[in-house]
Structures are given as structure tokens and as C-alpha cells.
Amino acid sequence: MTDRPLLDACDPAGIERYLAAGGWLAAGERVLEVARAGEGNMNLTLRVATTARSVIVKQGRPWVERHPAIPAPGERTLVEARWYELAGEVPSLAERMPTVLGVDRQARVLLLGDLGDAPDCLHLYGGGRLAVGQLDALVDWLLDLHGEFSGDARAATLDNRAMRELNHEHIFEIPLSASGGPDLDEITPGLREVAAGMRRDRALLCAVRDLGRVYLGDGSTLLHGDYYPGSWLQAPRPWVIDPEFGFYGPPEFDLGVMLAHLGLAGQPPELAERALARYRSGAAIDPGLVRAFAGIEVIRRLLGVAQLPIAPDLDAKRRLLETGRAGVLGLR
Ligand SMILES: Nc1ncnc2c1ncn2[C@@H]1O[C@H](COP(=O)(O)OP(=O)(O)OP(=O)(O)O)[C@@H](O)[C@H]1O
Ligand SMILES: [Mg+2]
Incomplete structure (x- = not known):
């Protein structure tokens, strides 16, 4: 075995x-079956059934799993491990996350407890509804995370610079630049022209650049970093997974991303209002900055590379983009 074995979903014997x-199998424990767990893009995420249990094996390779030609930051798995280690100290967070059973730093592999085959919440984009109880639980989890790790002296131990730079490019640069993004008319006819108007909007471009600097700046509150339906597994109190974009930064980023996706998923506006009000009743936050981060997240999901499974309705996208633009510009 090399120092960096590449796991192969089609080779259960090799996985065993x-x-x-x-040392991750007990005496006599055998691997019965290996399958891909869910719909990940970035990593090789496997569900491994053994004679004793089911576990998740997640390997971060030097590339994006679904697009092997695109390189991906090598430290992301170690960041995820460190993030789970920190958040795992807090029982109210840990009880809604997978348990880390092992970390192979050489091979960039996490062994995680299997939360079961509950699907993620991507169904929300296709007409599903987030229950009020789930919304409240998701906000409370975020409040606990931000509250427990605000002003944390360990901020330097989780810098996640490479993933942040990658995300910065995809959130704050590509969506409003003329190149690098997808063919928007292929996604929704007419969207290219709407994007062209926004890409000429100098006030918007300046505000996005400033916001991008805030994202890249160092903060002292631990964030999930990707708090959207793909990171929530369905349950009355949803599970939270996949903190590989986590970093210490402004709490407004996590809440803004969450609110953006409630809008993108066509959830009733009262849900977003409720989430913001619930968060604010638990902690102080800058609502203008929340709206700005929400705005750029909406823009990047409609104009950037990381598209969502939403209907190709030009008018709906135009309205969302206008709200996103207003949020970034601080307009009401
Ligand atoms: N601990 C777990 N228990 C149950 N299912 C899990 C667990 N971890 C991951 N999954 C399943 O595997 C899918 C992919 O996992 P994850 O999001 O961590 O991978 P990823 O490659 O980082 O994905 P992405 O490209 O979306 O960032 C999840 O959507 C979920 O369905
Ligand atoms: Mg991921």
C-alpha cells in the first residue's frame, strides 16, 4: 500500500x-458492501456496510471527484477533521453531526458514523417545504455554533485558506465576470442578457469586491461555511454534515447563505423572516451584512458554476437576482 492509497468504490476487498x-475493523469484522453515499461532488464519499455496522468513508483526493480535471485543495479533509474535532466538544452541536471514528491524515480519509440513508434537503428546490420546526432547529444549531465559538483564540488553527480562495473565486469573481462561468442561455434562455446587465453594474461590482474582502478576512467565530440544503440531512431536527468550507469569519456569512437558499428554494418569505428574527433574538448580528451575503449567494447560484436543481424560469430568476443585487447594495 502506498502512503496515499486511492480508494475504489468498485473494490470492496481493497476497501476492507x-x-x-x-485498525478500523474489529476482529472478525468483514466488509459486505460498498456504495456511493448520496450525491457529493467534491470527494469520494462511500457507505461501507460491514458485518457489524455501516460507516461512511470520505476521501478528499487532489481533484474534484466529479470533475477529475479540476484540482481541489489537498488540506480540505484535514480541515473537516479539525472542524469536527472543535465542534464535537459541544454536545448540542455534536448530537446533530456525524461522529468521527477515525482520521487518516496521510490518505486524507475520514471515517464517519453513518447517520442512515436520510437524503439531504436538496428536494426543497423542487417544491419541497422546510417545516417550521426544522427551520428553527437549523437556526438554533447555527446560534450554538457561533455562540460557542465566538472570539475563539483557536481561530488560527482553522484558516482553510485554500478552500476559501477557491470559494471566493466561485462566489465573488466568476458569477459577475464575463468568462469562466457556464453558458447561461443553455440553462435558462435569456439569462445571459440579464447577467450582462449586472456585469456592467459598477456599483454592484464594487460592493461585491468589498464583500469578498470581508469573506477572505480573518474572523474569530467558527462558521460551517456551506450552510445550505446540501449540508442538511432530512430529520425532524436535521443533521448537519460537510464542514469542509468551515473557517473563522463573520457569522453573517452562514446565516446569509441559509437565507439565500430559502429564497432560491421558493420557501415562503415568512420562513426567512422567522429565521432572521430567531437568530437575532439569540445573538447580535449585522442584518445588512446578512442580506449582502445572502444577495451574493443568490447571484452566484444563478450565474455561477455551482448551479442548483431549480426550474429554468427566467422571470423568477430575474426577480431573485434583483433582490440579490439590492441585498448586496444595501438597498431595501
Ligand atoms: N455521516 C453521514 N451519514 C449519512 N450520510 C452521509 C454522511 N456523510 C455523507 N453522507 C451522504 O453522502 C453525501 C455526500 O457527502 P458530503 O456532502 O459530505 O460529500 P462532498 O463530496 O463533500 O459533497 P459536496 O460536493 O456536496 O460538497 C451526502 O449528501 C449524504 O447523502
Ligand atoms: Mg463537500
Whole structure:
């Protein structure tokens, strides 16, 4: 075995040898079945059924799993491990996240407890509704995270610079630049022209640049970094997974991303209002900055590379983009 074995979903015997070599299988425990767990893009995420249990094996390779030609930051798995280690100290957070059963720093592999085959919340974009109880639980989880890790002296231990730079490019640069993004008319006819108007809007471009600097700046509150329906697994109190974009920064970023996706998923506006009010009753936050981060998240999901499974309705997208623009510009 090399220092950096590449796991292969089609080779259960190889996975068994790998797990056994790491001391991750109990005496007599055998691998029965290996399958892809869910719809990840970035990493190889496998569900491994053994004679004793089911576990998740997540390997971050030097590339984006679904697009092997695109390189991906090598430290992301170690960041995720560190993030789980920090957040795992807080029982109210830990009880809604997977347990980390093992970390192979060499091979960039996490062994995680299997939360079951509850799907993620991407169904919300296709007409699903987030229940009020789930919304409240998601806001409360965020409040606990931000509250427990605000002003944290360990901020330097989770810088996640490479992933942040990657995300910065995809959130704050590509969507409003003339190149690098997808063919928007292929996604929704007419969207290219709407984008062209926004890409000429100098006030918007300046505000986005400033916001991008805030995102890249160092903060002292631990964020999830990707708090959207793909990181929530369905349950009355949803599970939270995939903190590989986590970093210490402004709490407004996590809440803004969450609110953006409630809008993108066509949830009733009262849900977003409720989330903001609930958060604000638990902690102080700059609502203008929340709206600005929400605005750019909407813009990037409609004009950038990381598209969502939403209907190709030009008028709806135009309205969302206008709200996003107003949020970034601080307009009501
Ligand atoms: N601990 C877990 N228990 C149950 N299912 C899980 C667990 N971890 C991951 N999954 C499933 O695997 C999918 C992919 O996991 P994850 O989002 O961590 O991978 P990823 O490659 O980082 O994805 P993305 O490209 O969306 O960032 C999840 O949507 C979920 O369905
Ligand atoms: Mg991920």
C-alpha cells in the first residue's frame, strides 16, 4: 500500500484491506458492501456496510471527484477533521453531526458514523417545504455554533485558506465576470442578457469586491461555511454534515447563505423572516451584512458554476437576482 492509497468504490476487498490496515475493523469484522453515499461532488464519499455496522468513508483526493480535471485543495479533509474535532466538544452541536471514528491524515480519509440513508434537503428546490420546526432547529444549531465559538483564540488553527480562495473565486469573481462561468442561455434562455446587465453594474461590482474582502478576512467565530440544503440531512431536527468550507469569519456569512437558499428554494418569505428574527433574538448580528451575503449567494447560484436543481424560469430568476443585487447594495 502506498502512503496515499486511492480508494475504489468498485473494490470492496481493497476497501476492507485499507480499513483493516488502519485498525478500523474489529476482529472478525468483514466488509459486505460498498456504495456511493448520496450525491457529493467534491470527494469520494462511500457507505461501507460491514458485518457489524455501516460507516461512511470520505476521501478528499487532489481533484474534484466529479470533475477529475479540476484540482481541489489537498488540506480540505484535514480541515473537516479539525472542524469536527472543535465542534464535537459541544454536545448540542455534536448530537446533530456525524461522529468521527477515525482520521487518516496521510490518505486524507475520514471515517464517519453513518447517520442512515436520510437524503439531504436538496428536494426543497423542487417544491419541497422546510417545516417550521426544522427551520428553527437549523437556526438554533447555527446560534450554538457561533455562540460557542465566538472570539475563539483557536481561530488560527482553522484558516482553510485554500478552500476559501477557491470559494471566493466561485462566489465573488466568476458569477459577475464575463468568462469562466457556464453558458447561461443553455440553462435558462435569456439569462445571459440579464447577467450582462449586472456585469456592467459598477456599483454592484464594487460592493461585491468589498464583500469578498470581508469573506477572505480573518474572523474569530467558527462558521460551517456551506450552510445550505446540501449540508442538511432530512430529520425532524436535521443533521448537519460537510464542514469542509468551515473557517473563522463573520457569522453573517452562514446565516446569509441559509437565507439565500430559502429564497432560491421558493420557501415562503415568512420562513426567512422567522429565521432572521430567531437568530437575532439569540445573538447580535449585522442584518445588512446578512442580506449582502445572502444577495451574493443568490447571484452566484444563478450565474455561477455551482448551479442548483431549480426550474429554468427566467422571470423568477430575474426577480431573485434583483433582490440579490439590492441585498448586496444595501438597498431595501
Ligand atoms: N455521516 C453521514 N451519514 C449519512 N450520510 C452521509 C454522511 N456523510 C455523507 N453522507 C451522504 O453522502 C453525501 C455526500 O457527502 P458530503 O456532502 O459530505 O460529500 P462532498 O463530496 O463533500 O459533497 P459536496 O460536493 O456536496 O460538497 C451526502 O449528501 C449524504 O447523502
Ligand atoms: Mg463537500
